[in-house]
Amino acid sequence: MTSEEASGPRDIAVVAFAQTDVLRTTDEISEVEMLMPVLHQVLDRTGLKTADIGFTCSGSSDYLAGRAFSFTLALDGVGAWPPISESHVEMDGAWALYEAWTKLLTGDADTALVYSYGKSSPGSVRDVLTRQLDPYYVAPLWPDSVALAALQAQALIDAGDTDEPALAAIGARSRRVATLNPHAQRRGSVPQGEYVVRPLRVGDCPPVGDGAAAVILAAGERARELCSRPAWIRGVDHRIEAHALGVRDLTDSPSTRLAAEHAGAFERPVDTAELHAPFSAQEVVLRKALRLDDSVRVNLSGGALAANPMMAAGLVRIGEAAARIHRGESDRALAHATSGPCLQQNLVAVLEGDPR
C-alpha cells in the first residue's frame, strides 16, 4: 500500500481561475471567441500549455447556442491537437468541475482544465428555459423562469421567511459589492424597479448576460508547484430534487443541505460563501439550507444578481471562492451552483487554503 492509499483520497485543488466580463450582448463575437481569452488567461496563470493538461471537461448548453453539438466548436478553441482526454457535460461548468475532480481522484490525471460558457443574448432566456420543463404537461404552457421564481418568492413571503423590502436589500447589497468586481454586469445603485412577476421586481432578478469561465485543477504536489496558495477541495457533492414544483417545498432546499453535508460544509464554519442564487429570494432559501449566519461573507463578488452567465455562473462561484483563498482573503470557503427551476439541482464545494 502506498502512502497515498494509506492517507485516503489524494488532495485536489483549484489552482487558477479566469472569467470574462459578463456583457448584455456579445453579438460581434462567437462563443469560441468569447472563450479563447479565458482559456489563455487561465493557462498563463499556471504556465501550463494545452498539451500539459491531463483531462479537460466543459459545460454548456446547445439550447442557448441555438444549435446541436455547439460544444464541438469550443473544443477547437482549446487546441485539442495532439488529441486530448476530454469530456463534456450539458450542465453548468460546476458539474464539469465535479467530473474532472473524480477523474483526478482516480489518479488517471494530475491536472484538469475545466471551462464553461453561455450566451443568453441571442434569444429570450426566459422563453428558452421553459424548454427545460416536463415536455408533455408543463412546457406546453410556457411558464417562464421568472414566473416560477416568483412562485418561490411568494411561498417564502407567505411562510414569513422574508418580505419585499428584505428581498430588495439582497439585490441592493449584491450590486453594491459588485462595484469591486470588474467582471460584473449590473453594479452600483440601481432602482429596485417595477414588478416583473409579482412579488419579484427588476432588482430581484438576474441580469441576462453572456460570459465564460475557466479553472485549472491539480492534485497533490502538482498543485503546490502551480499555485502559491492552492484552494484545496475538501469536499464536493451535488443532489437533485423532484422536477414538479407541486411536490416540492419551495421555501426549503433539501438537496443543497444534503450536498453540503456530503461535502463536509458543516464540519467547521466557513468564512466566505459564493452562492448561485439568480433570484433574491433564493439567497434566503440557500442561507437557511446552508446555515449561513451574518458572520459569513456571502457573495462578495456580487453573485448572480450582478452577473448570471448561464452555464458559467456556477463555475464562477467556485472560481471566485478559490481566488479569495489564492489571495489569502479566505481560509475556508463554500461555493454553490444551481440548475433547474427554483433550485432543483444544487452543488456544494468546500475549499480551504493551507493554514497560515
Add this chain to the structure above:
Amino acid sequence: MSKEPVAVVGIGQTKHVAARRDVSIAGLVREAARRALDDAELTWSDVDAVVIGKAPDFFEGVMMPELYLADALGAVGKPMLRVHTAGSVGGSTALVAANLVAARVHGTVLTLAFEKQSESNAMWGLSLPIPFQQPLLAGAGGFFAPHVRAYMRRSGAPDTVGSLVAYKDRRNALKNPYAHLHEHDITLEKVQASPMLWDPIRYSETCPSSDGACAMVLTDRAGAARAPRPPAWVLGGAMRSEPTLFAGKDAVSPQAGKDCAADVYRQAGVTDPRRDIDAVEMYVPFSWYEPMWLENLGFADEGEGWKLTESGVTELDGDLPVNMSGGVLSTNPIGASGMIRFAEAALQVRGQAGEHQVERARTVLGHAYGGGSQFFSMWLVGAAAP
C-alpha cells in the same frame, strides 16, 4: 493511486423501434433502468448516483432533460450528472459513471443513455444554421461518405465490402430480440440492390432512426461479490477528442481513435489486440466503418481491415466477431448507441448474450465515436476481475 475495480452487474435495454408511441421519454428510460436493476437484483434505493447521457437536446426538443427525468430514474435526493459528447456520448456516459466507482466516490451507480428520435426530427436537430460553418451535407451520411471514398482509394478495397458488413450485421440482429431492424428476408443481393444514398453508401448500409434506451448498473468489488449473475469487469476505459476540422486531420483513421485504443490496451495489458481480444462491439453507423475501425483500433494493419471483413473473420462464427448484436446498422437510438456497444460487450463476457453469444468471449471491446470522427470513447471488459 489505486483505482477501485469496476464491475457491470446489471444491464437493461428497451426493444428498439422506430417510434415508441406508447411511452413518454420518462417511461422509456425507466423501462431500461428497471430492467438493469432487475438484472442486478437491486432496487432504486441501492443506487448512489445516476449518470445519464444522450446526443443533442434538439433531438427531442427538451433542454437538459435530466432535470425532468430525475423522478423517473429514482434520482431524487441523489447526485445526477448529464454527459453530452455527441455520438460517443453513450460510451462517455458509462465511463463517467465508472469513474465515480473507480474514484470511490460512490459504490453503486446507475448509468443510462437514450434517444427518442420519434419525438422530433433528427435531421433538423442536426441542421446548423450558423454561417461560415461546414453544413452536415444532407445528413451524417453526406459528411462521412467522402471519408469512406478516401478509405477505398487508400486501401484498394473492392466496392463489395460495405454490403458484406451490412448483410452480416442485419443477420446478427435477427438473433438479438432488442434490435430495431429484424429483416427476416435479408439477402446480400437485396443489400447490393438497395438505392444509393451517398455514393458509395447504399440505403441498406446505413443505420435506422430508433427510439430506445440502455442502462447499466456499475458497482465496486464489494457490490460485485453480492451480484446474482457473473459481473463484467472493466479492464480499461478512455476518451479522446480532437478538433472537428483542421489541416492534417486524418478523417479516415483519426489519431484520437488510435490514441484512445492505445490507452485502453495499456490499462488492460493488451499488447496484441487481434490475439488478446475475443470480440468487438464497434460503432458502425455506415457499413464501411467496420474495416476502417478495424485498422484504427489496431486489429489490422493500415489498408488491411477490409480483408478481415471479406474473409469472414468478423462474422458471428468468425475468429474476431464484430457487432454480434447487429450493431448501430440495426439499432440507432443515437444517444444510446454507444452505451449499447459497451453493454453488449459486457453481456458477452457475462455469457448472457443469448442467441448472439460468442462462445469464447472472455475479453470484449466496446467502442463509440461521435462528431466529425473526433470524439472517441472505449472500454474493454473481461470475465475475470482485473
